[in-house]
Amino acid sequence: MRVIKAYPARNPDLWQSQSQSLAQILIDSVDLGAAIGFMQPLDKTAALAFWQGTVAESVARGERDLFIAEEDGAVLGTVQLIHDMPANQPHRAEIAKMMVAPAARRRGVGRALMQAALKSAKTNGKTLVTLDTRTGDVAAPLYTAVGFEVAGHIPDYAFDPDGQARHSTTYMYCKL
Template sequence: METQIIELDGPAIERRLAALSQILIESVADGAAISFMAPVSDDDAAMFWLRDVRPEVQAGRRVVFGAERGGETVGTVQLLTAMPPNQPHRCEIAKMIVHPGARRLGIGRALMNRAIERARELGKTLVTLDTRTGDVAEPLYASVGFEVAGMIPDFAFDPDGQARHATTYMFRRIQGQGQDL
């Protein structure tokens, strides 16, 4: 079964709202450290996509990709492109989420590669992200060219609220069409 990565505009987010919300809800329930506390309600997940993400996409400040497999949306990643005036060359990866039932199938890698390519298309030369230190996603990010910039201890609570975890900041330099630095 092939994975297809598509860019989601405002109407596409609305059409896939139930699937995007389920990916978020089930990932947080599975322990994903993506800024939410467990449990995430259906309403809170929908509001995140409709109130927080969709307006940013429609304003051109964020690009959202969805991963589709077998006709179902199973993953997503966001590329934040609106940076401060002194950082027009940079963008940031956010909310790289793959449904727990669709992990270990290359979906995260496909999402990350498409986001990096889109950053290149936008003329960006630096992509940053942060991830829970030691998270299963950290080796994925390294495998697509991200390097560790540093760690901050006690950065955020785990989704169950029981412990705080460190976060690792990572970066990847990119260059024009077909060439990495």
């Protein structure tokens, strides 16, 4: 497995293939209940629009880095590092949309993605990285293992992807 920093605009043909795989990972993650800003059912058109529009454009503008874990040409997972912060926070970056394909979970993919994102943040002069995650989420131990600490919790923060209940979120930070 290797983790690459993706540049959608530099290789449109590769990006077309990667965005299809990333869209499927997004759909699968939401179907399995991941609280990553999308609601069930998430259709392929909306998932592709997220990757090919929102993410690709933000990467092209230099607002975020996109990391993709792959093995033998197959996309296993992804994470984003947002470094387009307000003027008073040039030292900070934010982790977003950490996802691993269901078949690739529990194989170190998430850890490799998080380590790549944190290394990039440090290389780019960031001294603080933040994230938020559903309180009690299965990814929380991973975040702790790579150096994040809990800053606090907000109750009733967002709806679960099925729209039935609201969950609290946990804010975490990692000093680099």
